[in-house]
Amino acid sequence: SYEERRRRQVLLPAAEGPLRRGGHQAHRRRLQEGGAPPPEASGGAPDARYAAVRPIPTPPIHHGGGADAGREDAERKAREFDMDMRYGPCLGLTRAQRWQRAAALGLAPPPHALCSDDQPCIWEGRV
Amino acid sequence: PPPPVAMERKQADYSNLDERYTIQGERYQGQQYSHIYYTRLHHMRTLLHALVPSRKPHLPVTTVLGLEEGKDCVLVGTLYKHMKLKPSILDEYSKERSAIPLVKPHNFMHSDDNLILEDESGRVALAGAIPPAAYVTGVVVALHGKETSAGNFLVEDVMEAGLPPQTVLPSINEDKYVVFVSGLSVGSSTFNPLQFQLLIDHITGHLGDENEQAIASKIVRVVVAGNSVHIAPRFLNGQTVAAKDQPRIAEPIKELDIMLTQLVASLPVDIMPGCNDPANFALPQQPLHRCLFSGASTYNTFSSCPNPHQFDLDNVKFIGTSGQNIDDLYRNSDAKDRLEFMERTLKWRHLAPTAPNSLGCYPYTDKDPFLVETCPHVYFAGNQDRYETRLLKGTEKQQVRLISIPRFCESGIAVMLHLHSNNCIK
Numbered sequence: 001s002y003e004e005r006r007r008r009q010v011l012l013p014a015a016e017g018p019l020r021r022g023g024h025q026a027h028r029r030r031l032q033e034g035g036a037p038p039p040e041a042s043g044g045a046p047d048a049r050y051a052a053v054r055p056i057p058t059p060p061i062h063h064g065g066g067a068d069a070g071r072e073d074a075e076r077k078a079r080e081f082d083m084d085m086r087y088g089p090c091l092g093l094t095r096a097q098r099w100q101r102a103a104a105l106g107l108a109p110p111p112h113a114l115c116s117d118d119q120p121c122i123w124e125g126r127v
Numbered sequence: 128p129p130p131p132v133a134m135e136r137k138q139a140d141y142s143n144l145d146e147r148y149t150i151q152g153e154r155y156q157g158q159q160y161s162h163i164y165y166t167r168l169h170h171m172r173t174l175l176h177a178l179v180p181s182r183k184p185h186l187p188v189t190t191v192l193g194l195e196e197g198k199d200c201v202l203v204g205t206l207y208k209h210m211k212l213k214p215s216i217l218d219e220y221s222k223e224r225s226a227i228p229l230v231k232p233h234n235f236m237h238s239d240d241n242l243i244l245e246d247e248s249g250r251v252a253l254a255g256a257i258p259p260a261a262y263v264t265g266v267v268v269a270l271h272g273k274e275t276s277a278g279n280f281l282v283e284d285v286m287e288a289g290l291p292p293q294t295v296l297p298s299i300n301e302d303k304y305v306v307f308v309s310g311l312s313v314g315s316s317t318f319n320p321l322q323f324q325l326l327i328d329h330i331t332g333h334l335g336d337e338n339e340q341a342i343a344s345k346i347v348r349v350v351v352a353g354n355s356v357h358i359a360p361r362f363l364n365g366q367t368v369a370a371k372d373q374p375r376i377a378e379p380i381k382e383l384d385i386m387l388t389q390l391v392a393s394l395p396v397d398i399m400p401g402c403n404d405p406a407n408f409a410l411p412q413q414p415l416h417r418c419l420f421s422g423a424s425t426y427n428t429f430s431s432c433p434n435p436h437q438f439d440l441d442n443v444k445f446i447g448t449s450g451q452n453i454d455d456l457y458r459n460s461d462a463k464d465r466l467e468f469m470e471r472t473l474k475w476r477h478l479a480p481t482a483p484n485s486l487g488c489y490p491y492t493d494k495d496p497f498l499v500e501t502c503p504h505v506y507f508a509g510n511q512d513r514y515e516t517r518l519l520k521g522t523e524k525q526q527v528r529l530i531s532i533p534r535f536c537e538s539g540i541a542v543m544l545h546l547h548s549n550n551c552i553k
Contacts (some may be wrong), residue, residue, distance in 0.1 A: 085247045088165035092158025093492055101493045105169055 077112055082121040090121035134332070134340055136394055137303050139347040139441045139546065147496040148411035148433040150489060160483045162492040164205060164265075166248065170498055171267035171476065172203045174288055179269050180202075182286055186271060192248035200282065203269045204246035206253075206262050209461065211237045213485070234458055236260060244280065255282035260461040261471075265480035288476045290521035293502035296443060299547045304346045305440065306330060308541040309401070309449065309509030310534025313386070314379025315357035316352060317536040322445035323386060326541055330391040347546070349390060352509025352532055353401020353434060353449025355383050380405070380419050387429070388422040395428040399436050401510055409487035410451065410479060411435060411496060415490045435478055435497070443546055446499070447507035452479035453531075454510075455486045465531045466517050469508055472521070473499060473527060505544060507532055514553050516539050 081088045087109060088101040096118065102109040179188060179201055189200045212235040240259040243250050255272055262268075269286040308326065312318050332343040356379040360366050368376065390396050400406030400415050407413055414431035417424040424431075432438075435448040456468040459481060472478055478497040482488035502521065507530040508533040515531040533540050543552045 046325065088169070088247075089159075089161035092156060092490075097492065101166075104493065105166070 079122050091123050094118045094120055134344040136344045137347050142439045145433050158490050160490050163495050167495040168205050175269045176344045190248045191246050191251050192298045196274045199273050201271050204244040206266045207243045208264045210235050210240050235512050251280045254279045256545045257282045257285050263481050264461045264484040266475050287474045291524045293525040302345045303546040305544045306349045307532050308535050309352035309532045312357040312536040313383040322539050327389050336386040349396045351398040353399050354403045354510050356380050384422045391423045391426040391429045395553045397430050397432045399434045399449050407495050411491050444503040445505045446503040450508045450510035453508045455481045465511050466515050469529045
């Protein structure tokens, strides 16, 4: 739901740096100020010799009972599926499409990660 | 005088294998190019993992993240060539404007170019027995070497996938020919209508004596490999075209249609789009629309094909492009002739490795249509500078006829291929 998504946005660690806000002028200002450029999307290759370690975001504190816990668990598993680099980049595809692609390539993705709705991956809209 | 003998044109079984290049049912969702690189790496890696044990039996295969210093191993990944002279959109934002030359060179190579190998876990700079001039970004290879204390990977040996497997052709003793032509450039200042008309007359049998007509009757197909029209650049620079000039844009296409109608009335013709034709820019270019050819498209011998184009004629496998892939390899790497670039694309098992880096490409999410799975018997590239041809032999008895088709408007040369013996005449 919208409320859940808003809560998750607040609680995610800011390990990936600031969101690219503003347009062309803001981008020029940022380049002139120097400093590290914003990191690439999760699909691009990391620049460092070792892959950038992306912390798996902790699930938000849930107020509800059992049904909520089940949903949060499914969401956590879906996020682990998003983060697993064996199945390729996740940005730009819905979770269902990425699962179908992994199955078609013979990678045997975990069946519980298959979502029937058109949910995009965790980084959608944030990178 | 005796009545003229009617000669019947030979026919060949044709099957079109272009489904992988037509974009139907693809819906763009805003995805980037990382997916096409992932599927390319996945396919090639599965292939290379199967081939490496026979070539380097006792070496472990690791990922970039699993490299250990000083340990001999095999790495499989995508090459990235860092090129100093490659034009980048970010140069517009750069502070040191004076360092960027105003005139872009035709070839972006530089002695400082260096190669980096990438897989999902990371990247590593390459050094050693891998010359950057021979490789381009986007090629997937297996490398034997070891990590040095400087953090590079010192390459001892490069293993490419090599030519894919080929079906053996039965030897047939029949005479059949296929004609290839490209770069007609109808509408340009270098276009000579008489030359094109002579070619058409020769193919349709209106020219020459009985011997020539007998040869012409054995031509089973004509393939037009791109750049058939040339529309004046002043109409294409984004400004509105005046009403009196608007018919001028369509004139070259109408003229091409009239000429093509003569051809299709006589034998099957495949027409492919090129970089100057009214088709989309990114590969794979979609077939030219039938409405452009109001005369020729009424014949069932007319077939508008995508670029790249793949087909079978009497079980002889053909694959070819209008030349953009080879031209881009020329811009980014070095070889002794264009045929060597074509040979490399077959050995790398990928028609256009520089797509999407420096060659426009559709951002596929679940496949890479340019991967070559079975070895063709004939591989052609249109719009090249010269006519060249060679028979490439593979390690497992594969034989490929490589053909570099010159631009017809400049050279007046069309290429005739003898179907079953794989020889070429110009």
